[in-house]
Amino acid sequence: MPDVTVTRRLMFNAAHRVHNPALSDAENLRLFGKCNNVNWHGHNYTLDVSVRGPIDERTGYVMDLGALKALVTARVIDQADHRNFNVDVPFMQGIIPTSENIIVAIWRELEPVVRPGRLVRLVLWETPNNYVEYSGE
Numbered sequence: 001m002p003d004v005t006v007t008r009r010l011m012f013n014a015a016h017r018v019h020n021p022a023l024s025d026a027e028n029l030r031l032f033g034k035c036n037n038v039n040w041h042g043h044n045y046t047l048d049v050s051v052r053g054p055i056d057e058r059t060g061y062v063m064d065l066g067a068l069k070a071l072v073t074a075r076v077i078d079q080a081d082h083r084n085f086n087v088d089v090p091f092m093q094g095i096i097p098t099s100e101n102i103i104v105a106i107w108r109e110l111e112p113v114v115r116p117g118r119l120v121r122l123v124l125w126e127t128p129n130n131y132v133e134y135s136g137e
């Protein structure tokens with residue numbers, strides 16, 4: 001059967017502060033600007049999760065997108081939504097919560113458990129203008 005990529009979009013909102021404790025306050029402010037705000041700030045994140053695999057002959061699906069939604073909700077959205085990446089989210093402990101680091105951490109949460117098909121791409125939008133993508137390399 002042909003391999004097809006299917007994508008489910010999920011949204012969540014979360015707070016963060018982008019700050020490297022190894023650097024001075026002045027250097028943090030210079031590097032991260034508004035995202036270094038001491039008392040946090042929030043973003044409305046959009047996450048696109050893409051899974052690739054053969055079409056199942058019985059269902060016509062690569063993967064049931066409802067099942068994918070449930071999996072991503074349990075593993076990622078329920079951990080991060082209405083939470084603070086710096087202090088609340090187990091898979092981000094000790095990691096500077098840039099979009100780059102968040103998307104790699106989300107990959108590590110999802111890649112081992114996405115079945116059938118395989119996780120091939122994540123896209124994380126931090127704002128309507130800024131997004132990062134990761135394919136596990």
Ligand code: NI
Pocket residue numbers: 016018034035041042043
């Ligand atoms: Ni920010």
